[in-house]
Structures are given as C-alpha cells and as structure tokens.
Amino acid sequence: MTATALWDFGRATGVVALVLLTLSMVLGVATRSGRPAPWLPRFAVTEVHRNVSLLSSVFLALHVVLLLFDPYAMLRLFDFVLPFAGNYRPFWQGLGTVALDVLLALVVTSLLRHRLGRRTWRAVHWAAYALWPIALAHALGTGTDSFSPWFLTLAVLCVLAVAGALCWRLSARFAERRTPARLETAV
Template sequence: MWDFGRGSGVVALVLLTVSTVLGVATRSGRPAPWLPRFAVTEVHRNVSLLATVFLALHVGLLLFDPHAMLRLFDLVVPFVGDYRPFWQGLGTVALDLLLALVATSLLRHRIGRRSWRAIHWAAYGLWPVALFHALGTGTDSFTPWFLTLAVVCAVSVCGALCWRLSARFAQPRLEARV
C-alpha cells in the first residue's frame, strides 16, 4: 500500500499540474493547437476529476497503511500530524482546498458564476501547496527523477501563469468585444 500511496500522490501532482495549465488555457478562451475551445474546457474538467480520484486514492491508501500512521484527524486538521507535521499539514490544506473546489464546482449552478469564480481562484493556491507538500513529506522528494518531475511541473505552471499575467493573454478577448 505504501508504494501505491506514494505513486498515486505523484500522479495526483502531475494531474493537478495539467489541470492548472488547462484551467489557464480555458480562461484564455483560445483553442489549443490540437483541440477546439470547448474541448479544452472538457479536458480540464476531466483531468481535474481524475486528479481528485488520484488524490482520494493517495489519502485513502496512506490512511490504511500501517507504515504511514496517518489518522483521520490528520486529514481534517492541518499541522498536527506525527510525521513532518508542517509538510503533512500542507497536504491537509491542499486536500481542503481541493474539496472546496470540487464542492463549489458541483454547486456552480446554485451559487452563481461570480461566487464560483471567486472560490475557484483557490486553485492558484492549491497547486504550490501540493507541490511543497510533495517536496517536504515525500520519501522520493530528493531523488533525481522526482526533482526532474517537480521542475517540469513548476516550469509548466509558471509558464502558464506568466502567460496569464501577460498582455497577450487578453488580446483575443478584447478583439472579440470591439
């Protein structure tokens, strides 16, 4: 269970990275080179759902793994765990943020687009918290393969965020409104 718990955490991090990058792309309103605009949104939703499934696997497997010694209390209250409490607490914070994103996405039609969008900004906080959790508490965190993966994930999200903050990001939207 330990290996599957670790592996599902790594897969969840990669999927959260892809979801974050696709979320930025969805917000741009542009099609991807290989997908029409509506498909980018659908892929973003499906990748987000898959990331949630792998995070649930990660948490569930480690909860029942005798080596991890994770308590149910540790999943709810951050920074009280026995093993590297700060880094494990970041995982709890990431889990709480993801649950808020999932819940509000499911209730999007009831809470309204403006409220949903305001809460959805938490995704920009979720990703680095999850990355720091993986780097701080993961048993593979200083292996070359994981450091390479973490750098690729960081470069991908930072690149998407730089594009999001650039003037080029909004150009098609401005042209469409004229």
C-alpha cells in the same frame, strides 16, 4: 494487499495527483483564455480541464485512503481534517491537509456552480492558484522520494509548466475572451 504495496501505491497516487493538478492548472489558464489549443477546439479545452481536474481529485482520494490504511504511514483520520497535527513532519503533512481542504472546496463549488452563481464560483476557484504550490510543497517536504533525481526532475517540469502558463496569463498577449451571457449558463 501487502504493507509495501500500500506504501508504494500511496506514494505513486500522490505523484500522479501532483502531475494531474499541474496539467489542470495549465488547462485552467488555457480555458480562461477562451482560445482553442492547437490540437483541440475551444470547447474541448474546457472539457479536458474538467476531466483532468476530476481525475486529479480521484488520485488524491486514492492517495489519502491508501495512506490511511498503510501501516508505515500510520496516519490517523483527523490528520486529513486537522492541518499540522500529524506525527510525521507535521508542517509538510499539514500542507497536504490544507491542499486537500482547498481541493474539496473547489470540487464542491464546481458541482454546485449553477446554484452558487458564476461570481461566487469564480471567487472560490481562485483558490486553485494557492492549491498547486501548497501541494507541491507538501510533496517536496513529506515525500520520501522528494530528493530523488526522478522526482526532482518531475517537480521542475511541473514548476516550469505552471510558471509558463502563469507568465502567459499575466502577459499582455493573454487576451481573455468573454463567453456571451447566453452561453455562460450552458458552460
């Protein structure tokens, strides 16, 4: 694979990861409501949320691996572990590292959800509300396409989607439906 292709795929996977994280955030709020979507039954909203979250993790992993081997990016392995230590725009790159760390915590606790218990899992899962704006800030601050019209349009659409979901979540119309205790273990 040529250096240009690595750079292009690295950027593209980051953009796709951001879009999927946005969709995951919106679906997460919808899942919490316990209501069916107009086109999906209630259980399917949860499954789509899980699958979109997993897919966003895959694209983020691809983003990291591709940029690790990209000669333009010149990232080092510890740039993905130690926030704010990078050579290129260290603050914005560090936000990406923080977002990666938070996503890893979410994935690990989701995989261990039945062993950790619902209360612990939920406490860690609240970090998703911090993950999304951190990832968006990383994309806007580090991305070479961050001020191009197509990316700004995409970023605005992502912000509107998440803001709409959060406004609904905080509104009086958001009535959280509790899952019966006997069904919580199956979820």
